[in-house]
Amino acid sequence: MHREPDGAIRVDESKCIGCWTCILACQFGAIKRGDNHVALKCDLCPGLEVPACVAACPNDALVLAEDLDADAEILPEVRKAQ
Numbered sequence: 001m002h003r004e005p006d007g008a009i010r011v012d013e014s015k016c017i018g019c020w021t022c023i024l025a026c027q028f029g030a031i032k033r034g035d036n037h038v039a040l041k042c043d044l045c046p047g048l049e050v051p052a053c054v055a056a057c058p059n060d061a062l063v064l065a066e067d068l069d070a071d072a073e074i075l076p077e078v079r080k081a082q
Helices: 021-025 052-056 069-081
Strands: 031-033 039-041
Touching: 021 031
Parallel strands: none
Antiparallel strands: 031 039
16 A cells, blocks of 8 residues: 555555455554455545545445544534433
């Protein structure tokens, strides 16, 4: 895995051997086993302004947040709703 200049973390499928250590190490549960026996994770839909899952969510439950801004912007809103 490597970080792209746009901040997205991508899987290099040519180097993945299917050991699944990345799945165990990911604290967010964002990495899954792909059908082709390599790691699979969200690629933030390159080429789209907003990832498809965020755009399609009918309840606006998904939000695309930049780096650490997520804590500053999203958490206060979640706390208010509780």
